Amino acid sequence: xxxxxxxxxxxxxxxxxxxxxxxxxxxxxxxxxxxxxxxxxxxxxxxxxxxxxxxxxxxxxxxxxxxxxxxxxxxxxxxxxxxxxxxxxxxxxxxxxxxxxxxxxxxxxxxxxxx
Amino acid sequence: xxxxxxxxxxxxxxxxxxxxxxxxxxxxxxxxxxxxxxxxxxxxxxxxxxxxxxxxxxxxxxxxxxxxxxxxxxxxxxxxxxxxxxxxxxxxxxxxxxxxxxxxxxxxxxxxxxx
Numbered sequence: 001x002x003x004x005x006x007x008x009x010x011x012x013x014x015x016x017x018x019x020x021x022x023x024x025x026x027x028x029x030x031x032x033x034x035x036x037x038x039x040x041x042x043x044x045x046x047x048x049x050x051x052x053x054x055x056x057x058x059x060x061x062x063x064x065x066x067x068x069x070x071x072x073x074x075x076x077x078x079x080x081x082x083x084x085x086x087x088x089x090x091x092x093x094x095x096x097x098x099x100x101x102x103x104x105x106x107x108x109x110x111x112x113x114x115x
Numbered sequence: 116x117x118x119x120x121x122x123x124x125x126x127x128x129x130x131x132x133x134x135x136x137x138x139x140x141x142x143x144x145x146x147x148x149x150x151x152x153x154x155x156x157x158x159x160x161x162x163x164x165x166x167x168x169x170x171x172x173x174x175x176x177x178x179x180x181x182x183x184x185x186x187x188x189x190x191x192x193x194x195x196x197x198x199x200x201x202x203x204x205x206x207x208x209x210x211x212x213x214x215x216x217x218x219x220x221x222x223x224x225x226x227x228x229x230x
Contacts, residue, residue: 021191024184024187024188024191025188025191027184028184028187028188031180031184031214032213032214032217035177035214035217035218035220035221036217038221038224038225039217039220039221039224042221042224042225045156045157045160046156048156048159048160049155049156052154052155052156055154068143068146071139071142071143072139072143074139075135075136075139075140075143078132078135078136079136081132082129082132082133082136085129086129107143107147110147111143111146111147111150114147114148114150114151
């Protein structure tokens with residue numbers, strides 16, 4: 001297997017790739033659980049309230065915050081990829097990665113403040 | 116592995132990403148607005164049940180995610196775990212179907228019918 005050399009791995013674009021891939025894996029694992037829990041809880045308002053009560057626990061809130069940040073990071077990382085592939089570009093790779101990170105963190109902050 | 120199939124998957128991944136970009140933005144905004152002041156099942160279901168726009172929006176969201184997540188996992192499984200070939204693709208088709216079924220069940224539960 002061909003491996004990236006250390007220069008490629010030091011570039012911020014490699015960090016952006018890792019964040020995008022790992023957030024994607026975690027979201028793909030979370031999604032079936034999310035959908036399953038939602039359909040189970042919809043047997044009636046009482047079951048739904050049970051699920052909502054569970055999500056009020058601080059540890060679950062922290063996990064939810066993590067998922068919101070993962071989703072925002074995957075979104076902005078994906079927009080970065082679409083821009084790279086579909087728009088003309090030359091020397092703004094690092095700016096694009098930084099912008100993606102900034103917007104993802106802004107979503108995380110907005111969610112934390114709304115909780 | 117045919118080049119034509121790879122091209123179609125690449126295209127499906129970008130097209131679903133474009134749809135998801137919009138869906139995720141709306142979903143994140145909804146989450147951040149909805150969690151303010153706490154959540155109750157009755158409150159949520161009162162707003163969602165019979166909401167046709169919500170139903171169409173989230174059904175589209177589920178369909179795009181069911182296309183997008185398996186294609187992303189396909190590259191990850193191939194590159195990081197060395198899992199390629201027909202068995203990987205069969206597993207991912209099943210994963211896509213599971214997401215679609217679980218997702219549409221959840222969407223019908225939240226947005227379909229009367230309370």
